[in-house]
Amino acid sequence: MSVAERLLISRLKERDEQAFNEIVRLHGDKVFSLVYRMIGNRAEAEDIAQEVFVTVFKTIDGFRGEAKFTTWLLRIAANQCKNRIKYLARRATDPDGLDEGGHAGDAATVAPHVAPLTGQIDGPDVLLEAAELDGLMQRAIADLDEEQRLLVVLRDVEEMSYDEIGDVTGLPEGTIKSRLHRARMAIKDWLDQHTR
Amino acid sequence: MDHQQAADRFSDYLDGTLAPRDREALEAHLATCIQCRTSLTSFKRAVGSLGKLKQAAPPAFLPNIQKQIHARSRGRFFGKRWLLFGRVPFEWVSLAVIIGLLVYYIATIHGAPGGVHPAP
Numbered sequence: 001m002s003v004a005e006r007l008l009i010s011r012l013k014e015r016d017e018q019a020f021n022e023i024v025r026l027h028g029d030k031v032f033s034l035v036y037r038m039i040g041n042r043a044e045a046e047d048i049a050q051e052v053f054v055t056v057f058k059t060i061d062g063f064r065g066e067a068k069f070t071t072w073l074l075r076i077a078a079n080q081c082k083n084r085i086k087y088l089a090r091r092a093t094d095p096d097g098l099d100e101g102g103h104a105g106d107a108a109t110v111a112p113h114v115a116p117l118t119g120q121i122d123g124p125d126v127l128l129e130a131a132e133l134d135g136l137m138q139r140a141i142a143d144l145d146e147e148q149r150l151l152v153v154l155r156d157v158e159e160m161s162y163d164e165i166g167d168v169t170g171l172p173e174g175t176i177k178s179r180l181h182r183a184r185m186a187i188k189d190w191l192d193q194h195t196r
Numbered sequence: 197m198d199h200q201q202a203a204d205r206f207s208d209y210l211d212g213t214l215a216p217r218d219r220e221a222l223e224a225h226l227a228t229c230i231q232c233r234t235s236l237t238s239f240k241r242a243v244g245s246l247g248k249l250k251q252a253a254p255p256a257f258l259p260n261i262q263k264q265i266h267a268r269s270r271g272r273f274f275g276k277r278w279l280l281f282g283r284v285p286f287e288w289v290s291l292a293v294i295i296g297l298l299v300y301y302i303a304t305i306h307g308a309p310g311g312v313h314p315a316p
Contacts, residue, residue, distance in 0.1 A: 017262075020262075020265075021258060021262075024257070024258045024261060025258065028253040028257050028258065029250070029251070029252045029253050031253075032251060032252070032253035032254070032257065033249075033250050033251040033252070033253075036251045037249060037251070042254075046253075046254060046257065046260070049253065049257070050257070050260055050261045050264055053261050054261065054264060054265060054268070057265065133245060133248065134249065137245050137246060137248075137249055138249075140242075141246075152246060156243055156246035156247060157246050157247065157249045157250060158250070159247065177207065177208070180207060181204070181206070181207035181208075184206075184207055184239065184242065184243055185203065185206070185239070187242045187243075187246070188235075188238050188239045188241075188242040188243075191238065191241070191242050191245075192238055
């Protein structure tokens with residue numbers, strides 16, 4: 001952990017509002033991005049991401065600097081996502097609750113502006129570079145189970161190293177690699193199936 | 197190498213972590229297998245597309261968190277902490293009250309007009 005980060009966290013422990021703002025500015029996008037890709041719904045994602053920072057500041061005294069702050073933060077975010085996914089699954093979810101066709105458990109949910117899943121849509125070269133890329137990929141991610149989804153998001157969306165992913169998930173590198181490979185293959189197969 | 201063995205190596209190949217001997221074997225297979233070449237192209241495209249999915253937080257993200265924290269803590273979250281453990285030091289407050297009561301009790305006993313006085 002850098003000296004600047006240590007100072008920032010120490011100020012945070014003193015309940016310095018400027019330090020709080022700085023932390024949110026530094027890590028807000030990463031946390032929101034992770035949560036949004038895990039959940040697939042913007043409003044839910046914003047709610048969870050906010051809750052992540054509230055939790056961070058409620059529990060900052062427990063952070064002893066053994067792990068990187070980012071790792072600790074993302075671990076909280078990942079846990080909150082998993083809890084919310086379970087909660088949403090239990091609630092048997094609102095069919096209109098997801099953005100851009102993405103879903104935490106029901107890939108059949110499709111926002112109006114996204115091409116329907118049934119039938120073929122335009123070729124990937126056209127689609128993947130167009131506005132539909134986001135919704136299409138989100139649907140492919142939503143088709144994964146939550147563990148695979150987390151690995152794909154951490155590695156391929158957030159571009160984290162295997163070491164960092166290991167710190168966040170607590171999984172050994174070999175397990176991460178094999179699960180990640182299966183997840184990537186599943187996404188490839190999904191895209192092969194739903195594009196031409 | 198068969199198709200499955202080739203596909204099993206796509207991630208390591210893409211990450212650049214495949215052992216040199218395995219990489220050569222895979223590349224030799226790809227050179228002769230159009231099915232695996234096509235599959236690898238789709239695989240690369242899928243993984244590459246994931247890299248474009250980073251999402252920025254909404255503009256009101258920070259103000260919304262601040263609002264939430266202020267509302268939940270009724271404004272007590274931010275600002276200098278109390279003397280001990282980041283909270284009101286109840287132990288010290290209790291001790292001060294006990295000492296105060298003791299002092300008051302002693303002062304009352306010794307200073308009261310109806311107190312015990314030696315006989316003349």
